[in-house]
Amino acid sequence: xxxRHLVGYWMVFSAVLALLIAAPLALPEFWRQFLTEILIWGLxxxxxxxxxxxxxxxxxxxxxxxxxxIYGAAAALLxxxxxxxxxxxxxxxxxxxxxxxxxxYFSTRLRDIYFAxxxxxxxxxxxxxxxxxxEVTGGENGLTFRRPALxxxxxxSVPFTSETLHWFxxxxxxxxxxxxxxxxxxxxxxxxxxxxENEARTRAIGYPVERYxxxxxxxxxxxAGLAGVLYAIQNRFAAPDFVFFLVSGEVVIFNVxxxxxxxxxxxxxxxxxxxxxxxxxxxxxxxxxxPVGLIFIAMVIFMPQxxxxxxxxxxxx
Amino acid sequence: MAIDQLLQAxxxxxxxxQTVNGIVAGMILALVASGLTLIxxxxxxxxxxxxxxxxxxxxxxxxxxxxxxxxxLALVIAxxxxxxxxxxxxxxxxxPLLGRDPLTTILATFGISLVLQNYALWQxxxxxxxxxxxxxxxxxxxxxxxxxxxxxxxxxxxxIIGALWLFLKFGTxxxxxxxxxxxxxMAQAMGIPVPQVLTAVFAIGAGxxxxxxVLFGPLxxxxxxxxxxxxxxxxxxxxxxxxxNLGGSIAASIxxxxxxxxxxxxxSPAQAVIFxxxxxxxxLLFRPTGLFVPTPK
Numbered sequence: 057x058x059x060r061h062l063v064g065y066w067m068v069f070s071a072v073l074a075l076l077i078a079a080p081l082a083l084p085e086f087w088r089q090f091l092t093e094i095l096i097w098g099l100x101x102x103x104x105x106x107x108x109x110x111x112x113x114x115x116x117x118x119x120x121x122x123x124x125x126i127y128g129a130a131a132a133l134l135x136x137x138x139x140x141x142x143x144x145x146x147x148x149x150x151x152x153x154x155x156x157x158x159x160x161y162f163s164t165r166l167r168d169i170y171f172a173x174x175x176x177x178x179x180x181x182x183x184x185x186x187x188x189x190x191e192v193t194g195g196e197n198g199l200t201f202r203r204p205a206l207x208x209x210x211x212x213s214v215p216f217t218s219e220t221l222h223w224f225x226x227x228x229x230x231x232x233x234x235x236x237x238x239x240x241x242x243x244x245x246x247x248x249x250x251x252x253e254n255e256a257r258t259r260a261i262g263y264p265v266e267r268y269x270x271x272x273x274x275x276x277x278x279x280a281g282l283a284g285v286l287y288a289i290q291n292r293f294a295a296p297d298f299v300f301f302l303v304s305g306e307v308v309i310f311n312v313x314x315x316x317x318x319x320x321x322x323x324x325x326x327x328x329x330x331x332x333x334x335x336x337x338x339x340x341x342x343x344x345x346x347p348v349g350l351i352f353i354a355m356v357i358f359m360p361q362x363x364x365x366x367x368x369x370x371x372x373x
Numbered sequence: 374m375a376i377d378q379l380l381q382a383x384x385x386x387x388x389x390x391q392t393v394n395g396i397v398a399g400m401i402l403a404l405v406a407s408g409l410t411l412i413x414x415x416x417x418x419x420x421x422x423x424x425x426x427x428x429x430x431x432x433x434x435x436x437x438x439x440x441x442x443x444x445x446l447a448l449v450i451a452x453x454x455x456x457x458x459x460x461x462x463x464x465x466x467x468x469p470l471l472g473r474d475p476l477t478t479i480l481a482t483f484g485i486s487l488v489l490q491n492y493a494l495w496q497x498x499x500x501x502x503x504x505x506x507x508x509x510x511x512x513x514x515x516x517x518x519x520x521x522x523x524x525x526x527x528x529x530x531x532x533i534i535g536a537l538w539l540f541l542k543f544g545t546x547x548x549x550x551x552x553x554x555x556x557x558x559m560a561q562a563m564g565i566p567v568p569q570v571l572t573a574v575f576a577i578g579a580g581x582x583x584x585x586x587v588l589f590g591p592l593x594x595x596x597x598x599x600x601x602x603x604x605x606x607x608x609x610x611x612x613x614x615x616x617x618n619l620g621g622s623i624a625a626s627i628x629x630x631x632x633x634x635x636x637x638x639x640x641s642p643a644q645a646v647i648f649x650x651x652x653x654x655x656x657l658l659f660r661p662t663g664l665f666v667p668t669p670k
Binding site: 114116162163165166168169170172173174176177180181184185187188301305308309312342343345346348349350352353356357360 | 413419466469470473475476477479480481483484485487488490491492494495605608609612616641643644646647650653654657658661
């Protein structure tokens with residue numbers, strides 16, 4: 057944890073951030089939105105890294121938190137007139153947090169594979185509810201709504217352009233990264249990592265492991281909900297497909313491809329996956345998951361550390 | 374009286390029909406889930422691709438059936454082909470993961486399920502295929518003509534599971550399998566080829582999934598996404614029954630299926646699934662080791 061190392065870390069951080077800030081000015085419209093989408097999925101993947109990489113719990117239920125973030129934001133945007141950005145955040149985060157609290161309470165009683173299956177089943181519960189409760193959620197068709205303006209009450213109000221939306225998303229994702237990094241380096245984060253390394257010993261030392269796990273799942277769910285709100289603002293529709301467990305599976309894929317336990321790895325993994333999807337869907341159309349799935353299996357077998365796994369130590373100092 | 378009205382509100386005939394339906398669905402689910410629980414209990418592998426093996430089995434059944442016109446031949450060939458596929462998957466993708474965290478097998482099998490599902494979509498298209506029932510007799514159950522075929526499926530499933538149990542209990546190779554479950558290192562030391570045993574177990578599980586796919590094919594259409602529902606249900610069953618516990622998963626299969634059948638008298642089948650989810654949550658709350666296993670001391 058030398059000063060030189062820290063300087064290097066922050067220099068790389070600023071360089072990447074500067075590139076991401078400048079990117080929308082140079083990129084054409086399609087790739088600009090693509091980059092914004094990568095950041096949003098990256099935030100979702102990063103939120104689940106707190107569980108997978110730092111606490112050692114593989115969640116297959118992040119679609120529930122993400123989806124509830126989307127639907128919460130949708131509710132706010134449909135009720136308020138004109139649609140209010142901050143109400144969308146409030147509703148989305150409250151919805152995601154409520155679901156996360158519910159899921160965390162039950163699922164943290166179980167470990168390893170059982171935790172993964174339980175979170176999966178929970179996300180399916182919310183999927184079925186959203187899918188069948190047509191009067192409220194629009195059922196299979198989902199909901200469409202208008203994009204709110206970027207506004208600070210009493211100060212200014214401008215509609216989002218794709219550049220300002222990108223910068224807004226970038227700001228939220230960067231802040232979330234810094235907060236998550238701070239969390240993983242705090243004493244709380246150290247306890248989570250010690251749970252990952254040796255749960256029995258952590259309990260023996262006297263930490264209330266269950267309580268730490270519940271808080272970890274809730275924090276993770278909150279950030280997943282934040283990603284959901286951003287996604288709702290970008291795409292202006294909510295559909296039950298976002299709550300389906302395949303989304304959770306993709307989130308796990310992002311993590312494994314990018315490298316778990318690094319926080320930035322999952323963002324890189326999301327970028328890698330989305331680029332692969334973009335590239336392969338030109339040749340394989342909707343069957344792009346065949347080559348992408350094969351690459352994923354190969355990476356699980358031959359490259360379990362992921363793309364950024366080799367930087368894991370230096371990223372966590 | 375209130376009680377009389379309540380009794381009249383319960384449609385007895387429907388209740389009986391749904392009981393039969395529930396048991397039939399439960400036996401098929403038991404066949405799927407026992408393959409899953411076999412693979413989990415013996416190999417510590419959570420097989421996410423199980424539903425896809427079920428679906429591919431049904432497709433192989435469709436192909437053989439259109440080629441030969443013989444349903445029973447289709448059942449046997451589909452079982453064998455998918456068992457071979459399962460062995461191949463195990464050798465290529467799962468054997469390298471031996472000794473790593475069991476969670477990595479979830480990731481690998483999830484990738485496999487994505488590949489297989491999209492392969493089926495690519496190869497067979499989105500239109501559902503139909504498997505013709507091998508015979509089409511009916512008997513009268515109240516106002517319904519109930520197909521004999523459904524009862525035959527339930528019996529066949531029971532027979533296959535029974536055969537598996539006998540094999541595990543008395544067969545030489547069954548004893549190898551159980552020895553591998555108990556202590557892998559010791560089994561290896563006694564000369565049991567552990568990696569081959571594991572491959573064989575995966576193949577047996579895959580074959581059972583394929584057999585249930587072919588058996589179930591006539592009741593619903595065969596399409597590329599049919600596996601997803603089943604694997605989720607099978608996971609619920611395996612957790613409720615106690616992971617790796619064969620008897621528990623059979624009991625849980627029938628229990629869950631009956632519950633959903635009864636529930637679908639009053640709510641739509643899509644919502645009836647929520648009842649099994651609730652059972653799962655209650656199980657996890659009060660008996661996390663599974664409903665149908667003896668209380669651990």
